[in-house]
Amino acid sequence: MKLKLPATMGSQYLVLIATIILGAIILGVSSGGNFFGPVSMQTFFQFLAVPILIGLAQMITLAVGQLNLAIGAIGGVAACLAAVMVADWGLNPWLGALVALLVGAVAGIANGILVVVTKINGFIVTLATMTVLLGVQYALVNTRTISSDNWAPVAALGKARWLGLPAIFVIAIIVAVLVGLAFRYTTTGRHLLASGDNEHAATLAGISNDRSLTVAHGASGLIAGFAGFVSFASLPGVNQSVGGDWLLSSFAAPIIGGVSLTGGTVAVFGTVLAAFVVRLVDSARAEFQLAPAWVNLVIGAVILGTVALGRLRESRESAKAGMLRARVANHRVNTAALQPAAAAAPAGPPPSSEPAPSASEEVKQ
Amino acid sequence: MSHATTPAGDARRRQGTDFKRYLTSPQFFLALIILVLVGLIGAAKPNAFNGAFVVAPLLTSIAIFTIVGLSQMMVLSIGQMNIAVGNMAAFGAMFTGMAFDLWNMPFIVGLIAGLVAGAAIGGLTGWIIAKTGVNSFIVTLAMSFALLGLVPTVYSMLSPGSAFTAKPEGMEFLGRGTFLDVCMVGYCGPAAIPVMVVPVLLVVLLVGGLYARTKLGREILLTGANIKAAELSAIPTNKRVVLVHALSGALASLAGILLATSTGSFTPAIGNEFMLQSFLGPILGGTLLAGGYISVTGTFLGITLTLLIRRGLELFGAGVEMLNIFLGLILLVALSAERIRTVRRRKPTPTPPDGPPPAEPAAAEPAPAESGATA
């Protein structure tokens, strides 16, 4: 079964792909080809893993019409707890990695349950849990940096190459593909979208919105946990700063990728592409040796640009449709004008479906 | 604070029920928790009421963050969000800083320059939202990124230390002065009350009055309640959206300037802490994220509660980890309690035969579904 994209979505992808190609060419030329060198490419992909994952984590909560402000805090706690357990408690490093994922899932489900039980807006719930988790993260590691030497085998995965690409990037892409498939081919995925689109209609179709919310927050947490795991595996060490700047950036990719904030949509491919765009901006900053502040400026502009462009296209399309209809209408009026008095034209038999005259009974002159 | 009253004659007749309604409002609930907390802290730490070192700084923060909360509340009132409050604060304050430092302008002029800049950036944001119809979260998020890039860049271009440090006459007085500095016939006011509360109180009253009494405020609320219906009811919704964002920007900027005057200099870090707090105050206070319903009093109380919790924890010497954990948990508990309370109270809802009008104009009063319930 072919995946049928709404037309506007398709062209949004085209714009993103074109942007990526153009950006890559500019960077390639200005770096004298160095940008396409092996080291540079490895670096490029290496640092795509976390943006893709946190973008996906945010996308899933957006799908049900929620926000998750705790993504960074979840990822941070996941990485830090894993680090503490491995370094201080002597846990097997791979089990430590599993702990990171578990922490993510548990924290996410807790968010979901809180949203469902308290009926408080998810924005506020995750704001509160974020605060709590930041405290926990600090309590775990204090001010030290736990060196990744403590989990050398996992850290080796962080540096490994699969198919010539950084393993963690491949992992992120696998997660993205799984998320995409889940939203396409599982009823759970469809139910999240249905709940996000129209809660009441979903209820009438026998879908439990409570379940959708819990699943969405749980999945979002799990993927944030994945991002925590990737940090655990690839950073030189883990400290209280991990996850610190994920909050706003987790929104950038899904929004540029075309996910609506009102719920009911996902755009896995778009989110991944958008992460590429943001990463290109990063690379450009390094290439042209600009201050990091410029990255934010450009991301802001890109977000505004993409959404405004989408709007422009929409309104242009509806204007075109209106114009077409008007042309047809004018044509009909002009041809009708040639045959005078339309009302006087010979009577056809009234359609059989005509309602029984009833109002006329009521009308007594 | 925004307890604007209904016409005098009616008011007396309704007094009894007004009181009952007040007792069941989220604002009363907040006020109660605040009082209990103050009592607890005071009992455990008698020295907590140190005027100069506890009360005055706390009141200063409450004053500043009430403005931050109002800045967000205004945007919430039209059913939108302003993710860029903090960045707008930094942007507006930057202009005031430049006015003082680069152009040697007097205090008032610099203040106005900052407010105008804040209003302009807010207005621009509102204009983009109104023109494109793109979700406010997205537009203000983009704006926040853009300003996050722009503001430090401008600072580092214009000042070697990335800060504007000039202090024109009046800045110290507003930012750090207390009534101790206000002396008449040899006697001075209490050191516990910062001078800043006066202008802030004024702003709070203005915002409260706007929503409670004016045509403009009502139109803004209806725009928030249902923007399509508002436009079809002859409300110029686009203009209202732009105006609200401009006012939000101006308020954010005012908060940024106040913060700068209280810490002493203008830096790009101003407003870093505004965004999350800006939501807590209004929402704890009963403002709806969905729009159409606000509470100025509630915003003030919500801000007061969170800052009081924070200060209380500090007084007991909570470390950074415990502080965050407690703060988060207390917020969750407070919000859930409030939720359970309203849900329970809404259950028996016999429609009253001829319920009296609400005590406060509905703008500044209880959540929609309860007006029939509590009358």
Added chain:
Amino acid sequence: MSAPILQASNVTKTYPGVKALDNVNLTLMPGEVHALLGENGAGKSTLIKYLTGVHQADSGTLLINGVEEKFTNPSESGAAGVGVVHQERNVIREFTVAENIVLSRTPKRFGFIDWKKVNAEASRCLALLDFEIDPQTPIAQLSSAQIQLVEIARALYTETKVLLLDEPTASISDAEAAKLFTVIHRLKADGAAILFVSHKLDEVYAHCDTVTVLRDGKTVLSDAALADHPHDEIVNIMVGRSLASLVTPERAVDQGQAPVLEMRNVTTTAGHGGISLEVRPGEILGLYGLVGAGRTELAHAILGRERITEGELLVNGSPAVIHSVRDALHTHGIGYVTESRKEEGVFLEQNITRNVAVTSWGNLAGPLGMVRGASERSLVEKYVAELDIKISSQDQLAGQLSGGNQQKVSLAKWLAADPRILIIDEPTIGIDVRTKRSFYELIWGLADQGLAILLISSDLAEMITLADRIAVMDSFTLSGTVDNSHDYDTMSQDVIRLIHNKALA
């Protein structure tokens, strides 16, 4: 006769403060179409929500095929063979037609969604309705009438022994309704039971066998043969007293007067072409057409929400360029009562005062834009009395009112603004007989006061009752305008012919 398929006994249901159902009984027999009638707020939808497990009742029993059921959730009733079309539209706008149809039980293979089967199943259901549409069309691209058809198709997706239809024809055209009735009769022949809710009594008489009438949540007529109860009697039972016949007043519009609103050969960005019409003071000009003909959009073009690209719009004889509804009201005295009151007409979560006074704050405000609360309240009081709006106090939320009263609120705000021209779009969709009549009288009264009224309605009977002249619209053009003789038989033929001819052209 055989045993009942569905039997609900002694159902009582209270909402906070409202006893919506009070000991209600309903029996549906196989092979019958059963009408469920009652005024707005009588409890019809509530009963349907109980029968489908959307809401639980306080007490009462439900037997399906003699087996007691306690549905706690809509999927349980679906599984038990109860299909339903609710009164409000309930679709997932981001999903396709196909997926919306199968949503409650999406076909799967090896645990994953089988998209081929999804489309095949959806096509099957759509075919039952003769509804030709690509099942992969996103719902968002459909008109509201088409969405209604999708909802009906959805009710047919699962094996239905019982089909509950809550005002399914309120917003679809007669032609589409006819298709629906064909399906209803086919299901009936197959032995299903159909419950049919409608405020259009002519349909009810044409297609139903039995009838139950609710009034204030009580069953006032139970499982009776419809043939035994003529039209007027049913109305009286619904209303609870005898309702005098509606009298169309003698109306004389001075055709010599200059039109206050006039369009000359107008083309719009919405897609209208060659539109010319005029309305005089005191005149009710009806704008009839099938749903989707572009009437609402024409109103929007007058209000400046769509641009007029060619031709001229004249108000009071002089060319007018209108930018917004506000502009229309303040500079030209034009008011517009919207077609969808819930989405656009009233502020559901706001009180009555605000809902009515919103257009008048400009006049009520003193210095600094302060609104004088007392004058505001007395203004609202005046219109609440004038339109006989049933409210408990001005502080009640509009969302707590019945549909008819909401409609009156939506009208009251425009009367309070004192317009000279009033555009009223579909004023009586989903409104019961009695309220409808009070509306008609109101509109006549307004015209008598000299207002020029442009009335958009898809209800032909209503058009013929109310309008002085009827302009017929089809596919964004005007097919012609006829004087109304108020005689249903001739007028309906004239109007239908106008649409028909154009469609052939």
Added chain:
Amino acid sequence: ACTPQETAGGGDNGGAPAAMDTVKVGLISGGAHPYFQPWTEAGAMAKTEFKLGDVTFNETAEWDQTKQNDVINSMVANGYNAFGVFGVSPTDINSTFSNLKKHGVATAALGSCPAGDTNEADFCLSTDTEEAAYKAAKAAIDAMDGKGVLAHLTGVNVDSNTQRRIAGVKKAVAETGGAVTLLPDVTDIDTDLTTAQKAVADLLASKGSTINGIVSTAYNPAVAAATAVKDSKLPIKLVAIDDDATILSAIEDGSVSATVVQNPSGQAFVGSYALAKLATKACTMASPGEIIDSGSFIVTKDNVKDYDAERDAKSAELAKDFDSKYLDCK
């Protein structure tokens, strides 16, 4: 609550000095940062050594000047009468100091001096950051054999320390007379480890082959650079800052050539001592607002085991200097 004008504010001056155990010292960090870790221990040591009433370390400031002020104020209310503060905002911290002084509280700027030419605290005991950065850059240049391209990674642009470090590095580069060229400073990458790691990796990816040396004067970038340079196998000489365990082990394994170590424990220990003397009113500053270098030390593979001794010696010397030079005691 009206107060007669004369008695308002101001600490009571004069009178007999109070005992050392009436002194409660607050050591306030700028935020949660490994740099401050030694403060806890040094503070506790000072408490027992000098028999102080209390020494408490607090790091709730979260790099926010308002929160730092709040923390200080709460502690004043709890009876603390001497503060050693790493000011979050160098341009604002003077206001905090003068407010405390107005109420008779002893103050010291520890680890970072206020921006500008005035120091409102009784004294500032801090690394001469420009000097330290200069030393670090020199060490890097030496490791590069005196020529090539040098990159400088550093922290928050708005920190006045950052500006001083930039100046220090520039000075060292200028002294090479063009033999060493400096790439534009990479600032603002100390916020979190991920940002630092990415910035370093991007730098290496785009300019790695041309860079001969890196000097990092901020913590997270130093940690990130240590690993990145090692992994890249590029012959880049790296000089870091501070002596966090991660950095020290990198020096031992050779991935970092050197680090410039500061003297946080000396700041806290000697600082507490001097603060106590001031708080008891036993002494006053000979010249109020004195700025004192707490020392900085180059650590390489050679002295990584025993650099602490050198540092302790410096601390002892500092304590002596306070007694003999900086303090004016009755």
